[in-house]
Amino acid sequence: MADDEIDYNIVFPDAGTSERHWQGTKEPVVILLGWAGCKDKHLSKYSSIYNEQGCVTIRYTAPLKTVFISESFGYKELSSTALKLLEILYDYEVENSPIFFHIFSNGGFMLYRYIADLLHNDKQFSSLCVIGALVDSAPGSGNVRGALRALAATLGPKITPVLRYVLLALFAVTVFLLRVVLYPLTKYIHKNHYDAVQERPPAWPHFCLYSRADQVIRHTDIKVFVETLKQKGVPVDSFDFVSSPHVGHFRDFPEQYALKCRSFLVACMKDLEGNETKKRQRVPNQ
Known part of the structure; x- marks a missing residue:
């Protein structure tokens, strides 16, 4: 069973809230x-936005070593x-529900890349109905300085200064060599998440929330990503919070952030209902 192998949390709403x-x-x-480096107590604050809306929520954060080491060396553990x-x-028998x-950030987007691959290529998941994806502070590409800032923040204050500098130096050299200098060659073995999703984006709507004040992910990377999706016919929109830090939009603008999340979800559900109505209308009378 999948629940014996990865550390996740699932929350079901009460029936009355869902019906309402x-x-x-x-x-x-x-x-x-x-x-x-996200702690579940932080992620649960975001899931409450949707639990209050009567949704089932599943929370998961990939381990640090997987994001910063496995992906940097081209090992597809996240797959x-x-x-x-x-x-x-x-x-949990919710496979027939809208997803x-x-x-x-890039930590979540790396995993999303592999999920999208499975939804594209694996027949087991061909019946799943994905209605949309909201992307907070991602995706970014080839930004070694931003990656170092993310790792430094993730390591926290408990680690000794010497070990911190050693780890950051090793990480910087590895990322620079494999993901910048040698990337024209290594991309044929393991393409990065940014390029992979841009080249074959999922067809469902996307909404990118970002800030030009972000010191980890360049807002220009997100703008390029959005424009690429538009050019490929994917419904996509974006919003710049201007002043909030990396993954800090909800903290700085809680009401506005929650409203945008709920509004996008509701719009995706309305699109689904509209598409289902069109399909029924195309079915000939028996």
Whole structure:
């Protein structure tokens, strides 16, 4: 069972809340993919946005070593994690519900990349109905300085200064060589998350929340990503919070952030209902 292998949390809303918000339709399942080093107590604050909306929520954050080491060296450990996360939907028999993603920073986006691959290529998941993805402070590409800032913040104050500098130096050299200098060659073995999703983006709507004050992910990377999706016909929108730090938009603008999350989810559900109505209308009378 998938729940024996990865550390996640799932919350089901009470029936009354779901009925009040979704009026007889299946409530969405929101999968929240945390940023590197994210603690569940922080991610739970985001999931409450959707629990109060009558949604099922699944919270998961990939381990630090997987995000900063495995991915940097081209080891696709997150691919198996993506498979286990999607299997959770079947474990709890919610695979027929609308699926919505809320993704944080590159740590969450790396995992989202593999989930999207499975949804594209694996017949087991072909019947899953994904309605949208909200992306917070991501994706970024080839930003060694931003990656170092993220790792430094993630390591925290408990680690000794010498060990901190050694780890940061090793990480910087590795990322610079594999993801910048040698990337024209290594991309044929392991393409980075930014390029992979841009080249074959999922068809469902995306909404990117970012800030030009972000010191980890360049806002220009996000703008390029948004424009690429538009050019490929993917419904996508974005919003710049201007002054909030990396993954700090909800903390600085709680009401505005929660409203944007809920509004986008509701819009995705309305699109789903509209598409289903069109399909029924195209079915000939028997």
